Structures are given as C-alpha cells and as structure tokens.
Amino acid sequence: MHTNTYTADFTNLDAIRDFVGGFAQQAGLNSKEIYAVQLAADEACSNVIEHAYEGIVNGTFDVSCAALPGQVTILIRDHGKPFNIEKVRQPNLGKNLDEREIGGLGVFLMHKLMDEVHFESKPKEGNVLTMIKRKSGGA
C-alpha cells in the first residue's frame, strides 16, 4: 500500500485524483471506473477538508492506495473531527428544484460510484474511510 500525505487544502484535490487514478489504472479498471474512483476520492477528501478540519489550521490527512488485478482500494485517514458519512442523510433525488438539498450529494455519489464504502472512527488512529472499486465482470 502506498501512502501520500496532504495538507487540508482543496488545491490538493488535483494531485489526489492523479494519485488514485494511477492505481485504478494499474488495477486494470476501464476509463469509466477510473473516473468513478477519482470522483469518489475527491468527494471523500473534500468532506475531510470541509468538515473534519473545519476551523482547524495545518491539518493533514493520508491517502493510501493499493492495486490488485481488477480491484483498487483507497484508504483515507484523518485526525480531525469525526465525520461519519454513514450518518449523512441521503439526498432525495426525486424532489423538485426548490426542494433539492444542497448537501449530502458527495456522500451519495461515493456510495453509488464505489463497490464498498466503510467508515471507522478510533480515538487513537483517527477517522478511516475505506473504499473499494472492482472491475465490472470480475478481475
């Protein structure tokens, strides 16, 4: 597993997408699946920067990637405020323009784009989000 550390700054999202995209490619995922992995990682890291490190300066978080044939695993670890994505309410996509919630969309997309999304918050280790994407039709 390879790990990069980033400061909690939105300008790092470009580098993060490139980092995870490289591993998705290495795992043999197709271009649609690679885009999905990049988008899910962006949404997850955006949440870390925006919510976990809200009001905290100089925060950093780790993004780790592992590629197996036909499968890529992304692990995002931060030491900010616990932000349990499993508790985020699912946006109601059936609602009309005026009623549509602005938030919750990133988490919704992460679940839709990835095959597995797990969140764990431990006092010593921090918040860990694990996401797995598999090549469609098996490895």
Next chain:
Amino acid sequence: MEITTKEFKHCDVVSVNGRVDSSTSPQLAQALDKLTDDGHHNLVVDMTKLEYMSSAGFRALLAAQRNCKKFNRGEIVLCAVPERIKEALELAGFTELFKVFDDSLTAVGSF
C-alpha cells in the same frame, strides 16, 4: 479551470474549461452570479472543454439554476456534456433539473 462568456441576442454562453472541484467551483459560482446580477438569466453552460466536475460544481449549477428560474425569468441549460460528467450528473439526478443539448448551437437556438 477557465471560464469564458459570450453574449448572444437571447442568452449568454458560459464555456467552462478544465476541472471543476471544491477548489475551483467558487469561480464558477461567481461567474454565474455575476451574469444573473447583471440581469442575464438565460444561460447556456457549454461543457465542450470540461474535463471533470465534482459535486461542488453540481452545487454551483443548482444554486444558479434556482436563481435563474426565480420569477420565471430564465433558466440554465447545459450542452456538449462529456460522457463521464453526464453519467455523474445522471447519478445525482441532475439531468432532470437541466435541459441538456448536444451542442451550443442547438442550445442557443432553444432560447
């Protein structure tokens, strides 16, 4: 990310180039706000050269669409949406909130 705007008789075309994420979406929101503040409420967002858009960009579009549609004064339509971005917009249910055209000519002609 780079944004250029071009005024037509019945609408304005906003071309968004590059990548829109949490870092660059405020620029997109600002560009759309400026147009609506200046009284332009019929907008075409041309995505021909758009490489990437996260939910931060979707939120900027949603806020601007609400603003444009207020008092029935106009609307935002999208055109030349790249395949991957269209798939994400569909997942987010956004294709029901925006008319999508194949190219800017057809989109401009719709106003």
